[in-house]
Amino acid sequence: MDSARPRQSDNQIGLNVGGKIYLTTRDTLTRYPNSFFAIMLDSDIPSDRDAQGNYLIDRDGEIFRHVLNFMRCGKVVLPRGFSEFDLLEQEADFFSLEALEVALRKEGAGMSVAGMSVGIAVGTGDTRSTYMITREALMREKESFFTDMLDGGKPFPRDTQGNYVISRNNSLFHHVADYLVRGGILNDITSSELRQLRKEAEYFGLQILEQHIQSVEFMMKHLNTQQARVLHIHFFYSENGPCVAYHNKLLHRSRFNIETLWKGHKIGGISVYAGKVDPKIMCKFTSASSVMQFFENQFVASGNLHRRLDVKMFELSSNCARIDVHIIL
Incomplete structure (x- = not known):
């Protein structure tokens, strides 16, 4: 029963996030009206609480401090050397904090996190391989599959490590990655692989990579x-x-x-x-x-x-x- 819990003030709210306790205010948590917290506090549906009356939330307790700081400050405030952008984006999505997602995408396009790597798991089943590629490299071509993936325009599947999952030919993706990172086709390749790579370039919307393929084919002929x-x-x-x-x-x-x-x-x-x-x-x-x-x-x-x-x-x-x-x- 509610009367058995230590009473919190009307504005003070306690959160138990993955076992880590945070104290904040109702004003902070309802700053973004359509968020997880605004709905939780304004809903008549009962929420789980711990013995001290804190709301129980089964999420990453360490990363949550950055979510809470965003709600307090209205902007992204991260420590020097922070690298868990993919995880933070996942938390922003879970808590329905669209403003945080937008802010992180803007940060991702800026120099402050341009060198941070994004995990991409390519392939299916046991043949899947993971590539770590910087946001800057993934955005080499401005209207591609990867820019759509990073700008959050539509949902993309992730694995348990937060890597984006792409069900494409894993044996050819290293050529795509090499182009994104080093600017060209710089690994050994056969004419039949070039034809298959052209299909991958078309799928990923990499029009300039198609020009590179055309040049290599020209040299071969x-x-x-x-x-x-x-x-x-x-x-x-x-x-x-x-x-x-x-x-x-x-x-x-x-x-x-x-x-x-x-x-x-x-x-x-x-x-x-x-x-x-x-x-x-x-x-x-x-x-x-x-x-x-x-x-x-x-x-x-x-x-x-x-x-x-x-x-x-x-x-x-x-x-x-x-x-x-x-x-x-």
Whole structure:
């Protein structure tokens, strides 16, 4: 019976959250009218209490202090080095604190938590693998599956550790993760895997990754005896991320050494090389004529004056461009 409990003041409320006791006020708990607490306090449905009269709530007692501080302050207040954002988002969802969810998403888009990792469990059953990827990397493309996942526009399933669960091909997702983190297709891949990866890129709404796939496929197809003297290079320039280039293997011997520009490594059998490019080089490529002038200078320096050069530039997004360079040596 209520009369058997120690009486709390009309405004003072005790909460027993996972065994941890919090004392707060009715005003704080009802600050957000549609929240779990407002409904709990205004409802006629009886709530479980402990022997001291505190409301019993079976949630994480340690993380709850951040939920309570948000209700007290009206903003996210977190200690330096805090990393349990996924867990805190889960608690915000459980307690129907939409304002906290929105605040955490804004924090997630800012520099304060951009480097924090998000857990993603990909696959089904025993073949599932977990990847830890920063929010900043997941938001590489602004209108993708992952930005929808992080902005909370629709619910996404989670496992018991709070990782987002994605039932897709686990054997290919490491290429998707590599693109998000390092900016390109930088691991060994076959032509059949490329075709499957294109389907994954379409599913995840990664349109620029599809452009990378197209470039690697192009390099794979352009290795034959007639093309042996042609060097194809596709540069991908990003203002806010890594710059990557792909090129085919040049069978014709030439004094022009592409490795003076960047170090590529094989990713597609014997015909395709990929690697990161120094942004100091890429920032010089402001137009087709500037690219041509750059390579003209490289040819002169290498003593290779007999060549034909073609350059095309494509704007892929507001901060990403592809530059195609074809050189006949």
